[in-house]
Amino acid sequence: MVVGVALAALVFAIVGPTPERGFSPQPAEAARPALTVIVACQATPERTRVENNRRRAVTIKSVGSIYQPFSYEPIMVNRKLGVRKAITFESGRGANQNTLTGAYIYNNDVGTREGARVITKTGLRFTDRCG
Numbered sequence: 001m002v003v004g005v006a007l008a009a010l011v012f013a014i015v016g017p018t019p020e021r022g023f024s025p026q027p028a029e030a031a032r033p034a035l036t037v038i039v040a041c042q043a044t045p046e047r048t049r050v051e052n053n054r055r056r057a058v059t060i061k062s063v064g065s066i067y068q069p070f071s072y073e074p075i076m077v078n079r080k081l082g083v084r085k086a087i088t089f090e091s092g093r094g095a096n097q098n099t100l101t102g103a104y105i106y107n108n109d110v111g112t113r114e115g116a117r118v119i120t121k122t123g124l125r126f127t128d129r130c131g
Contacts, residue, residue, distance in 0.1 A: 035050055036126075037116050044092060044094055045091060045092040046092045049088045049089075057080050058121075059078065059079070060119075062075060062076050065106050065117070067107050067114040070103075074119060114130040114131070115130050116128050
């Protein structure tokens with residue numbers, strides 16, 4: 001009995017008090033998604049930035065809008081994005097780097113109902129909303 005109490009006191013001194021939820025003294029952090037999408041819907045040209053958060057390359061299959069996409073969306077890009085790299089796609093007037101289309105694809109009148117949808121070669125979907 002004395003050994004058990006001494007052992008419990010030793011564990012308490014090393015680990016600290018038992019947390020209220022679960023056994024981990026630190027809360028679990030949400031895992032980062034494989035890709036981070038950041039859309040600038042009201043920019044000229046519109047910009048859709050895609051960041052690869054993984055330790056391996058990812059192939060971006062297509063990029064498009066969410067709210068009432070045009071018939072030509074999603075736009076196929078088939079771009080391989082290296083480890084921890086980013087790429088910015090442009091659309092609309094003035095688009096000249098990684099151009100999706102010369103037309104604007106994001107509807108600025110519908111707020112957060114609009115945004116960018118990025119689909120990988122494996123079919124995973126990642127989004128960011130306007131507004």
